[in-house]
Amino acid sequence: MKKIITLLITLAVTSAVRAQTPTFPRNGVYDERPEMYAFTNATIYVDARTVVENATLLIKNGIVVAAAKDVQIPSGTVVTDLKGRRIYPALIDMESDYGMPEIARGQRGGRGFSPQIESNKKGAYGWNQAVNADAEAGKIFTLNTTKADELRKLGFGAVLTHHHDGIVRGTGALVSLSSESENSTVLRHPASFHLSFSKGTSTQQYPNSPMGSMALLRQTYYDAEWYKNSGKNVEFNLSLEAFNKHTSLPTIFEATDKWSLLRADKLGDEFKTQYIFRGSGDEYQRVDEIKAAGGSIIVPINYPSAFDVEDAWDADNVSLAEMKHWEMAPANAATLEKAGVNFVLTSALLKTKTEFWPNLRKAIEHGLSETKALEALTTIPAQLLQCSDKIGSLKTGTWANFIITSGSIFSADNILYENWIRGKKYVINSLSQTDIRGTYQLNLNDEKGKLVITGKPDKPDYQVVLRDTVKITPKVTFLNDVISINFQPDRRTPNATTRLTGYLEGTTLKGSGENAKGEAIKWAATFQEAYKAPETRRDSTQRPVPNVGKPLYPFVGFGNTEKPKSETILVKNATVWTSEDAGVLTNTDVLVENGKITKVGKNLSAATARVIDGTGKHLTPGIIDEHSHIALASVNEGGQSSSAEVRMSDVVNPDDINIYRQLAGGVTMSQLLHGSANSIGGQSAVVKLKWGSNVNEMLVPEAQYIKFALGENVKQSNSPNATIRYPQTRMGVEQVFYDHFIRAREYDRSWDAYNSMKNKIGVPAPRRDIELETLAEILNGKRFITCHSYVQSEINMLIKVADSLGFKINTFTHILEGYKVADKMKKHGVAGSSFADWWAYKMEVKDAIPYNAAILAKVGVLTSINSDDAEMARRLNQEAAKAVEYGGIAETEALKMVTINPAKILRLDKRTGSIKVGKDADLVLWNNHPLSIYARPDYTIVEGAICYSTDGDDKRRGEVEQERARLIQKMISAKTGGATAVRPPFRRQRMWHCEDVEGIMAEGEEEGK
Missing domain, CATH: 3.20.20.140 (Metal-dependent hydrolases)
Incomplete structure (x- = not known):
């Protein structure tokens, strides 16, 4: 009580100030009366977990004074009896x-528009x-x-x-x-x-x-x-x-x-x-x-x-x-x-x-508790905004933000009467409006019938029933207990209207009127039975929550109901392609435990292992794709000539179906590269294709790579309107490399100098530049370059730049003219990751030959075969086989081009890429010779987890069809039941390639048009 008295005194002192709006003069008489309101006999939700029955809400000058039972109401207070109604904090x-x-959408680029490099903000x-x-x-x-009125309602x-x-x-x-x-x-x-x-x-x-x-x-x-x-x-x-x-x-x-x-x-x-x-x-x-x-x-x-x-x-x-x-x-x-x-x-x-309210009720039907729903609209947002002392509840001292309702705020029948905001009333529906829903005996002079009133209390639906079977929908207005009813009793004479006017007396509606002939009518509708609202929501504490199935990992077709887990697996009697000096081992067993290969030999056993019969089958290391763009939300950041600061790991998309498709082709690891829109691209993401896992579980963090590029894409010759961004020539590309690496070296030295200082007090640290920091990692041998390349002159150029600045290029990817410079590549120590037989798809590829990979390998260049294509990656084993066909490479060496060789290129060969005790259990069990066009994986295993199997695939296909059929029928039923149904749009999944640039289309321009 002392707290309430103190608050009242404070409000009395401040009331005049509030009324005058202190800094604004008023054209008229100042009204300094305190604004005091009391709402009695209400069910008050002080907050979502504090409910007071038969209570009083007392407010003064827009502030809550009390929300409790037995509140002393000061004289001069406007009192409203809310018996049977509820008060909630405003949402x-x-x-x-x-x-x-x-927000005025401006032109953001597109065909015929030059790119805007610098900000135009003055x-x-x-x-x-x-x-x-x-x-x-x-x-x-x-x-x-x-909009305010829309939200208040x-x-x-x-x-x-x-x-x-x-x-x-x-x-x-x-x-x-x-x-x-x-x-x-x-x-x-x-x-x-x-x-x-x-x-x-x-x-x-x-x-x-x-x-x-x-x-x-x-x-x-x-x-x-x-x-x-x-x-x-x-x-x-x-x-x-x-x-x-x-x-x-x-x-x-x-x-x-x-x-x-x-x-x-x-x-x-x-x-x-x-x-x-x-x-x-x-x-x-x-x-x-x-x-x-x-x-x-x-x-x-x-x-x-x-x-x-x-x-x-x-x-x-x-x-x-x-x-x-x-x-x-x-x-x-x-x-x-x-x-x-x-x-x-x-x-x-x-x-x-x-x-809003129908959807919120649907959430409650699906298991959301009403208490949590109310908290999520009141107390929790107030807490997050650090203003619980002002809004979100009706505790003493908070602003008088509240709503008055007929019943539960979550009920479909609820009426929102008033919304008070800082003590100011906004009427949504009249508090004096009577709920007249129910069934009435209708007397029209001597004719008897029924008046049936249903719907919502604030928006009733009316039906007149005459002669037991004639149902008529009348036009009705009901306000302040006065009613007007117009209807046509005979459909055969549509212009013959009976007009009734009357009032509510107790539970009876009665009055007078005229028929179409102008004859007077005395009428009365005597209450017989109250309206029973249909069940429109489920209380999760009383009724079962609808079964909506389980999420999939990932949330796409062929996803798992549970995330894959590493198992103890024993593959028996397989032909094992080790990709090691041991070569190919026949009738050999491989034991997998805790995600690692623990034993390779004959007649192995393990009591708790899942045993897979490898008789007549071939076990190989998982295929590694050195150059891929699957599972990415975007592929190019082409706004500047260098984007060394961007990270592909930031945009890995574990839901991409191409992960599953490539597992079906035996791929277990991919390097997800930035595209080739810039001379210096973004930092790579090397991932294990763990279908169903999240980004962090997929990433191989120790693999630190970055994409560089040469050729047509870099100087934007494939974008005729892009004539502003530097470089525009191949000479400019060389200068970009020199400029950025020289700046990176100076940047690195500035940090070395700063860090070497024993006493740094008063010495400012250099500005941290994540672009130059990344390039400095290359100079320091902590990050490695994979470079998109075609033409021998440009390959020579980058080798020269690297030699002159003292860093190494790790890989030339594509490298379709590698056979021309294989000796120089070997001397520099750079690997080659090539297509097997792509050529002539653009001018700088016209000298490509299918013997390229074999020539590189025979010269002594570490060589792998890559995809750069979501579809080709499913057949990398066949791409490797082309080195046997065109170059006479031994089968074991050809398989190495997609297993241990890319592992070496990625500096992960101590961990994966071959079948050896201690390495990750990244394995593929093929039903045929692994370089055969008839081979397909029976099992693809990543770190001991079976991420793909033919049996599992067959089962998933059946489950997908069953689930689709169930959901299709459910959607058809929803439409039949009156739910909105939209026509499915045609969609095509975008498969990223090196040169794809997104996000710069003009407003309204459709992708692919």
């Missing part, structure tokens, strides 16, 4: 663009116009009464809004949804800091890929730290000033899918920042990894529509993953709750805001 949405200016800002750290939502916020009282433009989007503002001025609507500014991987309206060329966005964010963090410490003495930068100013705020990162979220988390871990993630609704697909990320998630409830799959050909355009997501998406929030992931809910991404 909070943490993902909104309310009050923000429209002023002392940073170099990239996608970094909008200086944007402040509180300064550009303007009231939008239409859903029960929201406050939203966190920000300008959704750029990779760094600046700050968000917490604003109320009142109709008052911006000065009283903005509650907190700045309230949050916002990041994404989308460049937004930036017309600048860089970045044009997710990995470029990641690198730009990474460099911005480092630049901001340098600027804070010493950079201000070098330059003035408004972008970095703002970035440093805002990083202490709650930072929200917009993710477009589950992998984007985990990618963002990786960035946050690097800079010791725990992000709040704006999710996409597919988090259930990798809930363990999402939980491990540790961040709270803003979860949208925008579920996909069913596909119209009644036409069998249309159904073929819908993937199993799309079908399963349609079924499982409503269970996303429940899955997160069960896993213990902290989350809030948002109305963002909905096609229309009216979908």
Whole structure:
């Protein structure tokens, strides 16, 4: 009580101040009366876990004074009796663009447009116009009464809004949804800091890929730290000033899918920042990894529509993953709750805001608890925004943000009457409106019938029944207990209308009216039976939650219901191709334990092993593809001539079906390379093809490589409008290498000098440059080059550059003129990774010959065969066999070109690439000679886990067909039941190649057109 009295005194002192709006003069009389309201006899949800029955909510001047039983109500208070009704804290949405200016999409490049290399943002800002750290939502916020009203009708009282433009989007503002001025609507500014991987309206060329966005964010963090410490003495930068100013705020990162979220988390871990993630609704697909990320998630409830799959050909355009997501998406929030992931809910991404409550009820039907749902819309967002003392509950001292409802906020029959925002009332539905739903005996003079009223209390549906069977839908208005009914009693005379007017007296409707002849009517509708609402939602504590199946790992067709695990495996009596000096061993056993090869010999046994009969079959090391672009979200960051700072590991996509397809061809490891759009490309990702695993489980971190490129792609001769980016000639390519490596050497020396200082007090550290840092790793022998190459003159050029600057080229890939310079390659110590017999697909390949790999090998160059193609990689064993056909290479040596040789090229031969005790159990059991066109893998094993088998494939095909059939029938039933069904669009998976550049199309231009 003392607390309440103190609060009342404080409010009394401040009431005049609030009423006057201190800094604004008022044209008129000042009204300084305190605004005091009491709402009695209500069920009050102080917060999601604190419910008080028959309680009173007392507010004064927009502040909660009390929410409890037995509250003393001061004189002069406006009292409203809410018996039978409920009061909830107003909802909070943490993902909104309310009050923000429209984002004007500009021309972002495309056919006929030259690339924009530098920022066109005027002023002392940073170099990239996608970094909008200086944007402040509180300064550009303007009231939008239409959107505010739309959100208030859903029960929201406050939203966190920000300008959704750029990779760094600046700050968000917490604003109320009142109709008052911006000065009283903005509650907190700045309230949050916002990041994404989308460049937004930036017309600048860089970045044009997710990995470029990641690198730009990474460099911005480092630049901001340098600027804070010493950079201000070098330059003035408004972008970095703002970035440093805002990083202490709650930072929200917009993710477009589950992998984007985990990618963002990786960035946050690097800079010791725990992000709040704006999710996409597919988090259930990798809930363990999402939980491990540790961040709270803003979860949208925008579920996909069913596909119209009644036409069998249309159904073929819908993937199993799309079908399963349609079924499982409503269970996303429940899955997160069960896993213990902290989350809030948002109305963002909905096609229309009216979908919010039906979709939320659907989430509850699928297992989300009502308590958690309410927390996710009130207390949790308030906690994340560090304003629990102001919003999110109805505790004493908080703002009077609350809603008044007829019943449970989650019920389909619930009526939202009023939404109060900081003590100001917004009427959604009249509190005085009576619920008249039910069945009535209708008397029209001497004629008897029925009046049946159903639907929602605020929007009833009416039906008049005459002569027992004639059902008529009348036009009805009912307001303030006065009713008007118009209907045509005889369908054969449509212009004959009976008009009734009356009022509600107790439970009876009665009054007078006229028929079509103008004759007076006395009528009455006597209440007989209350309306019983159909069951529209499931309470998970009382009814079973719908079975939506299990997620797949990965979440595509042929995915696993459980992640593959390493087994103890004994392969018996196989012909073993060791790719070692031992050569080919007949009738030999191989034992696999804990992911390693532990024994090779005859008559082996292991009590707990899975025994695989290898009689008549061939066991080889797993195939290694030195040059691949599968399983990537993007392949080229072509905005600049050097993109050494980007990392392919940032954009690995474990859901790519090509992983499974290549396992079916015996591939167990791939080097995922940057494309060839730049002289200096990005850092490679070497991965094991662990079907169903996540990115971290797939990566081989000790393999440190980078892609360089020569030739037509680098100077952009395949892009006739790209005449700005340097280099434009092959001479320029050489100069790019010299320039960047000389700068990298100086950069490295500056750090050596700094680190050698015993006393660094007052000495500024050099600016960390992740591009030059990567190149310095090459100079220091810590990172190795794989170079896209064709023409002998350019091959000679890069060897010369490397020799003159003191570094080594690890691999020339493609190298289709390698046979011309094999001696020089051997002298430099560079390996060759070649196509078997590709030629003449562009001008610089016209001298390619199918004897190339054999010639390189015979000269003594370490040689492998690669794919650079998702389809060819499925047949690399056959590509290796071409060296036997064209060059007379021994079969064992040909197999080495796709096993131990690429392992040596990748400096992983101590770990994999051959069958030897102690090495990773990366193995393929073929049903035929491994170089035969008839050979196919019976088993493909990666680190002791069976990732592919023919038996398993047959089983999966059957399961996929059964699951598709089930989901197709479910979609057809949904459409029949009235659900929205959309026609399936035709999609074609994009297979990346060296020269592909994404993300620079003009607005509205379709890919492939």
